[in-house]
Amino acid sequence: MNAARVRRILTLNLGSATVKAALFAVEKRPRQELAIEVSQTGASGGRIRIADSRGKSLFAEPLKRYDSALALDRVADWLSAHGYFSGLVAVGHRLVHGGPHFRKPRRITAGLLARLERVLPLDPDHLPEAIRGIRLFAWRFPKLPQVACFDTAFHSTLPPVARMYALPRQLFRQGIRRYGFHGLSYEYVLGKLRTLEGKLARGRVIIAHLGSGASLAALRNGKSVDTSMGLTPLEGLVMSKRSGDVDPGALLYLLRQGKISAKQLDNLLNHESGLLGVSGTTGDMQKLLERAPRDARAAEAVELFCYRVKKYIGAYAAVLGGLDILVFTGGIGEHAAAIRRRICEGLEFLGLELDPARNRAHAAVISKKRSRIRVRVIQTNEDLMIVNHVLAILGKRN
Numbered sequence: 001m002n003a004a005r006v007r008r009i010l011t012l013n014l015g016s017a018t019v020k021a022a023l024f025a026v027e028k029r030p031r032q033e034l035a036i037e038v039s040q041t042g043a044s045g046g047r048i049r050i051a052d053s054r055g056k057s058l059f060a061e062p063l064k065r066y067d068s069a070l071a072l073d074r075v076a077d078w079l080s081a082h083g084y085f086s087g088l089v090a091v092g093h094r095l096v097h098g099g100p101h102f103r104k105p106r107r108i109t110a111g112l113l114a115r116l117e118r119v120l121p122l123d124p125d126h127l128p129e130a131i132r133g134i135r136l137f138a139w140r141f142p143k144l145p146q147v148a149c150f151d152t153a154f155h156s157t158l159p160p161v162a163r164m165y166a167l168p169r170q171l172f173r174q175g176i177r178r179y180g181f182h183g184l185s186y187e188y189v190l191g192k193l194r195t196l197e198g199k200l201a202r203g204r205v206i207i208a209h210l211g212s213g214a215s216l217a218a219l220r221n222g223k224s225v226d227t228s229m230g231l232t233p234l235e236g237l238v239m240s241k242r243s244g245d246v247d248p249g250a251l252l253y254l255l256r257q258g259k260i261s262a263k264q265l266d267n268l269l270n271h272e273s274g275l276l277g278v279s280g281t282t283g284d285m286q287k288l289l290e291r292a293p294r295d296a297r298a299a300e301a302v303e304l305f306c307y308r309v310k311k312y313i314g315a316y317a318a319v320l321g322g323l324d325i326l327v328f329t330g331g332i333g334e335h336a337a338a339i340r341r342r343i344c345e346g347l348e349f350l351g352l353e354l355d356p357a358r359n360r361a362h363a364a365v366i367s368k369k370r371s372r373i374r375v376r377v378i379q380t381n382e383d384l385m386i387v388n389h390v391l392a393i394l395g396k397r398n
Contacts, residue, residue: 098150154183211330240283
């Protein structure tokens with residue numbers, strides 16, 4: 001059955017081993033119609049799944065060989081065959097890294113693509129795939145507008161003291177600085193927070209985006225003043241497979257002793273560390289929580305994750321001069337009540353009092369009424385944030 005002709009925007013998020021996309025109808029206000037995912041399975045295979053807004057599977061197909069461009073081309077064929085491209089007005093791309101120059105969403109041109117390719121060394125895991133996706137749609141739809149939305153843009157307000165590493169200044173001029181990530185998520189959550197809290201959202205706010213990738217951002221007057229990720233998404237918190245903070249001396253030791261190559265070190269830090277490395281079994285927080293009572297290494301991985309988040313919250317409360325609102329978002333932040341509880345334990349000295357019942361029920365506000373710090377759970381939506389940026393760029397804001 002062909003889809004009715006309506007104006008639509010496709011959002012794309014291409015990573016090193018996944019493709020995530022969403023199709024939105026934008027006649028009155030953005031409404032998600034489809035969720036699309038291509039994931040790597042096993043050593044080399046993959047799988048495509050397209051579902052409607054209720055999660056009902058509309059199309060599923062295994063891939064003998066995972067290749068993001070070929071898989072995306074197959075997805076485009078299906079969407080076209082079922083009429084979903086008849087009203088397509090634009091494609092919005094999540095680009096993880098914008099380097100030092102891209103501080104707001106931009107319409108994609110040949111010149112912008114050329115500048116993006118110069119940023120590739122900063123993000124070899126994500127940007128090459130994203131550029132392949134951009135070129136694919138430019139080939140299929142030469143006149144279709146495409147918009148780049150940068151995850152680093154939100155943190156362009158970081159003050160110099162939060163942006164700089166204590167390295168020779170010429171390296172800063174060469175772009176070796178802290179950029180921060182998860183910006184589209186923070187921007188969306190901040191927008192929801194403004195609606196929910198009004199003037200208080202312009203106060204001292206910490207947002208914890210906790211998922212397979214995890215980071216924190218400290219906000220004052222609605223602007224990012226510090227964040228846990230740095231030049232790359234490796235810095236900061238313990239993540240599913242990423243290490244987070246590590247003494248650079250430990251890495252130099254491994255290299256000097258000839259125990260590991262630069263390529264192996266990259267794989268170690270990005271794909272073999274974090275919750276997976278500490279537990280030795282999985283980087284999935286839900287599975288770790290299930291195993292923790294009988295698996296000491298799983299319990300230790302969970303403890304390390306919560307400890308690192310709590311430590312950063314304390315540090316950012318000091319940076320902000322206090323705290324008015326703490327927000328949990330992301331897959332873990334939105335759904336793991338036990339993790340929220342463990343993170344908040346011990347923060348009573350700041351004036352934070354968690355309500356155990358509301359936390360277990362995943363309420364919108366999980367702090368006690370008398371708590372000086374409001375603790376909220378807000379579901380993020382990076383795809384919808386991309387759609388809003390595309391509409392603004394095209395001059396068709398609802």
